[in-house]
Amino acid sequence: MQAGKLSIAELRRRVLGYLGQERPEVAVHAGVGLDAAVVDLGGDLCVLASDPITGAVEGAGRLAVQVSCNDVAAMGAEPVGVLATVLLPEGSGPEDVERLMQEISRQAQALGIEVLGGHTEITSRVTAPVVVTTAVGRVQRGRLVTASGGRPGDGLVVTKGVGIEGTAILAADFGQELAGRVAPEVLERACRFADELSVVGEALAAARLGATAMHDVTEGGLYGACRELAAASGVGVELWMDRLPVRPETRAICDAFGLDPAGLISSGSLLIATPDPEGMVRGLEAQGFQAFVVGRLVPEGLWRVTKEAQPGSGAQRRPFPENEEDELWRFLRSR
CATH class of the missing domain: 3.90.650.10 (PurM-like C-terminal domain)
Structure with missing residues (x-):
């Protein structure tokens, strides 16, 4: 199979049929074209989105924060923070982890959000850096925008x-x-x-x-x-x-x-x-x-x-x- 995202047909066939137990707190569930989930825990709605960076070498930490926060903001939600998972190939050193974390932190500061936690690891399972971030945001009820709201004529x-x-x-x-x-x-x-x-x-x-x-x-x-x-x-x-x-x-x-x-x-x-x-x-x-x-x-x-x-x-x-x-x-x- 070629590198890259699954096609929409394969996503529906191979992924979206396996979503565990549906919960009543989830207001927007996983689906094609829906890059963020919405959870209703009372008060403002909580919007979450996760993205990996696998195609860039330079600026991967900064980009990782941007893309997951973009998904949250595309729902009309203000980003609050990110969780970051950093996987580096064997031969990398602690200074490489620090460099990526500095990038992540600078971009988080630029957006006014916090790095909430995550995971860092050097592993033989990857041959190039992989950075995955999960963004968390909030939006008032009635202000949510989703990719499913478009209508003919728009x-x-x-x-x-x-x-x-x-x-x-x-x-x-x-x-x-x-x-x-x-x-x-x-x-x-x-x-x-x-x-x-x-x-x-x-x-x-x-x-x-x-x-x-x-x-x-x-x-x-x-x-x-x-x-x-x-x-x-x-x-x-x-x-x-x-x-x-x-x-x-x-x-x-x-x-x-x-x-x-x-x-x-x-x-x-x-x-x-x-x-x-x-x-x-x-x-x-x-x-x-x-x-x-x-x-x-x-x-x-x-x-x-x-x-x-x-x-x-x-x-x-x-x-x-x-x-x-x-x-x-x-x-x-x-x-």
Whole structure:
């Protein structure tokens, strides 16, 4: 089996049928496109999400905190803390553990959250560092947003751009290979994308602005986020390819390696469904966040449209790529 996430079909078949004993305190259970669970223990709702970092070498500790907190914030919840599990390969030393913990702590401080605990270990079972974080957040009753709330007719908004995280990883880890193919100043800017991988601020703002559903754009890129939001909401997606916000740095690196930016891992981008996409963009931009209308939810199907679908526009509709593998994993597998 290829590296990367299970397909939606395999996830349903191999994972989601084995969830133990259902508990009445669980308000949002595990499901396709639902990256966080919600537990009702009285008072505010408790939101929990867990994520591993396996595809990055540089900045893994910082990224681990960001991605799990992104999942919590995409439910409209304020992150409170994280639990961190750090697994390092044999040959690593205590200083390597400390370096990762320093990264984790700095990012936690930046988000105003606490490291609640976890586990650290050097083990022969891994050949590269693996960092897993579980984020804990809270949200008031009535303020919860899930990936299952989208409805046909809702517009789709994306923040920042597509392929943000993948661009930073490729620039940092394969800079020497890109030298001569991508200008040095482009690579330098691309590496700085790693400073933009949190969506906590825009997710909490989007929740206040009336988002009906949200999903952070991680493995599988924008295609993957659309698939998962569509599956959770029981709808289809029309993605307007000509309007995707692909930064010049992302375009240059993807062209050099033959990658599709819309399928590239993209922590730092948030996918938002809303009945008023233009109003959402204005509201987010007023708070300092970049946002772009990129499509809409439709009754069924997953479609790439080369022009905005309007009568007489000559729009061409093609289905999403059949292969759900992230472009980063496809690239790494080819090395």
